[in-house]
Amino acid sequence: MKQPLHEKIRADFEARILAGTLAPGDRLPTEQELMQAHGCSRMTVNKALSALQSAGLVERRKKAGSFVARPRVHSMVLDIPDLAVQIGERGQRHSYRLTRRQVRGPIAGRDEEAALANGAQLLELDGIHCANDRPLAVEHRLIATRAVPAIVDGDFDSISPGTWLLQHVPWTEAENRISAVGATREEAAQLGIAPGAPCLCVERHTWRGGDPITYVRQVFLADAYDMVARFGPAGG
Known part of the structure; x- marks a missing residue:
């Protein structure tokens, strides 16, 4: 079946935005310019936009027109924090070391991975976040390559995957789960603590317009990280 023109226009702009060809704040062509370029009606262009x-x-x-959305970067528990920014605000130097990287399919029996993959591959990334060269958190992340195809070629030598996503991929919904855990043997070795030592675990699922983007599990040293949220009563 032939792809509707408004879907083709939408997909073209989406690919250019996710690839970074169109950066946050860039202005898109006007509706009139798009109508002339594609030989279509204003209704078709409006559907795409x-x-x-x-x-x-x-x-x-x-x-004013249409512009590439600027990704939101916040440091509250109810939003998505950028660890590099948070650590910098504390007067410390952030660094990230990638320890594992692979593209794979969802593991059989893991329904959440299958939902994230959405019929395509996942990019699995494990790494360690440091503050002034001291390990602060270990991170396990899965990213949907169908939603973010440009991530497969991402360079994480100087930037963490989370920071890359916040800079390149607008998000519309996120779910946080925060819990106290004991460090596994592998996590303990990476953090330089004893197995079973208390840690803070943050798990997050992120979506864009209903499409899953990424899942991340971060395990922090209990004495080196805190999360703050300010809020009021519902309806108040």
Whole structure:
């Protein structure tokens, strides 16, 4: 079946945004320019732009036009923190060391991995976050290559996967789960602590317009990291 034109226009802009060809804040062609370029109606163009807006990729401003959305970077527990920014704000130097990288399919029987993969491959990344060269957290991350194809060629020598995603991929929904855990033998060895030592575990699922983007599990030294949220009563 032939792909509808509005879907083709949407997919083209989505690919360019995720690849970084169009950066946050860049202005998209006007509706009139798109109508002329594709020989289509305003309704077709509007459908494409509305879909990009719903996915959190584009901001549409009345009389100003459409722009690539700026990814949100916050440090509250109810949002998605950028560890590099948080550590820098504490006057420390952040670094990230990649310990494992592979592209694979979801493991049989793991429904959450299958849902994240959505019929495609996953990029699995394990690494260690450090503050002033001291291990702060170990990270296990899975990224949906179908949602973020450019991530497969990402260079994580100077930037962590989480920071890369925050800079390149707008998100619309996230779910955090925070718990106290004891370090496994592998985590303990990487963090330089005893097996079973108390740690803070943060698990997060992130979506864009209903499509899963990434799952991450971060295990922090209990005495070296905290999370803060400020909020008010519902409806108040």
